[in-house]
Amino acid sequence: MKNKLYLLLLLVGLLACSKDSFCDESFCVRINGKRWWPSSGFKTNSLSFTLMDNGNRFWFSAQNGSTSLLVSVRDTTRGIQVREYELGEHFNAGYYTEDTNKDFRTDHTHTGSLSITSIDRYKRTIAGTFRFKAHNATTGEVAEISKGSFNATYYEF
Numbered sequence: 001m002k003n004k005l006y007l008l009l010l011l012v013g014l015l016a017c018s019k020d021s022f023c024d025e026s027f028c029v030r031i032n033g034k035r036w037w038p039s040s041g042f043k044t045n046s047l048s049f050t051l052m053d054n055g056n057r058f059w060f061s062a063q064n065g066s067t068s069l070l071v072s073v074r075d076t077t078r079g080i081q082v083r084e085y086e087l088g089e090h091f092n093a094g095y096y097t098e099d100t101n102k103d104f105r106t107d108h109t110h111t112g113s114l115s116i117t118s119i120d121r122y123k124r125t126i127a128g129t130f131r132f133k134a135h136n137a138t139t140g141e142v143a144e145i146s147k148g149s150f151n152a153t154y155y156e157f
Helices: 002-016 019-024
Strands: 027-031 034-036 047-052 057-064 067-074 083-087 093-099 102-105 112-120 125-135 142-153
Touching: 027 067, 047 142, 067 083, 093 125, 093 142, 102 125
Parallel strands: none
Antiparallel strands: 027 034, 027 142, 047 057, 057 067, 067 093, 083 112, 093 102, 112 125, 125 142
């Protein structure tokens, strides 16, 4: 009886996990509805978070083979802080590369957001969420980057 109860509790626990429970990690995202994780090759860093220009610019990049993701924001007035940043053109933008020939980016009609939910400049940690739609100017295709989140240590330059 004890073993049956244990198995029942284990089964209930497994069924309670939703498909989006993978976001317990330090970085997660969906690309066109599918879960995507950065993965590195030998001696390469597949995930990087950087705060630079005296705290006025933040960007992160993730890579898995020939697929990569980059989000960049700049705030020269107040510096990077806890708040939401609109992604579109120029310095505040999202980029997605499916392979070496397929580049997508946000623009004035394909937009999104990056929300910084916490930043600790003493511990150099940053957390937030992001989402955006990016356009390939050559093919006209649109990539949807959704349910992105991160909680990581950043480098400062």
